[in-house]
Amino acid sequence: MAMAFKMATMGMCVSDECRNSFMDMKWKKVHRYIVFRIDERSRAVLVDKVGGPDTTRKGGFCLNEVYDDLAASLPDDDCRYAMFDFDFVTVDNCQKSKIFFIAWAPTASRIRAKMLYATSKDGLRRVLEGVHYEVQATNPTEMGIEVIRDMVK
Incomplete structure (x- = not known):
């Protein structure tokens, strides 16, 4: 039976799949991004989508295309959380990777959803350790690839 991690806020649980997918992204570099959703009925955070396999690190996909795919995965009328593993080169020519946590709450989403995601965010971040930057x-336009690039400068 799958174990879920209970978050301190709102009695929300984080599924094992969320934690495992995050660890695969963080340590094994299997995913470029993960989108999470809250299932209100079960009061659990679940994986909605994983994407952008490690091909960018091997010269396959363009990072902008992967990020565009992540952005397209976020609904126009509902909230989501997302993690994005961003590779970049520093001014000293060093290869770096930083993990971004994106709290997506579009204007068209229900007020209840906005409140649920806002109150559950910190609990999820505590379970998924290793986030370097947060974007709300x-x-x-508030989460475009240029915003991400500017944050790591």
């Missing part, structure tokens, strides 16, 4: 966005 209500529209795509």
Whole structure:
């Protein structure tokens, strides 16, 4: 039977799949991003989508295309959480990787959903340790790839 991690806020549980997918992204570099959703009925955070396999590190996909795929995975009328593993080169020519936590709460989403996601965010971040930066966005321009790039400078 799968074990879930109980979050301190709102009695929300984080599924093993969430934690395992995050660890696969963080340590094994299997995923480029993960989108999470809250199932209100079961009061659990679940994996909604994983994407952007490690091909960018091997010269396959363009990072912008992977990020565009992540952004397209976020609904226009509902909230989500997302993790994005961003690779970049520093001014000293060092290869780095930073994990971004994105709290997506579009204007068109229900007030109840916005409140549920806002109150559960910190609990999820405590379970999924290793996030370097956080972005809160209500529209795509607030979380564009340029916003991500500017944060690591």
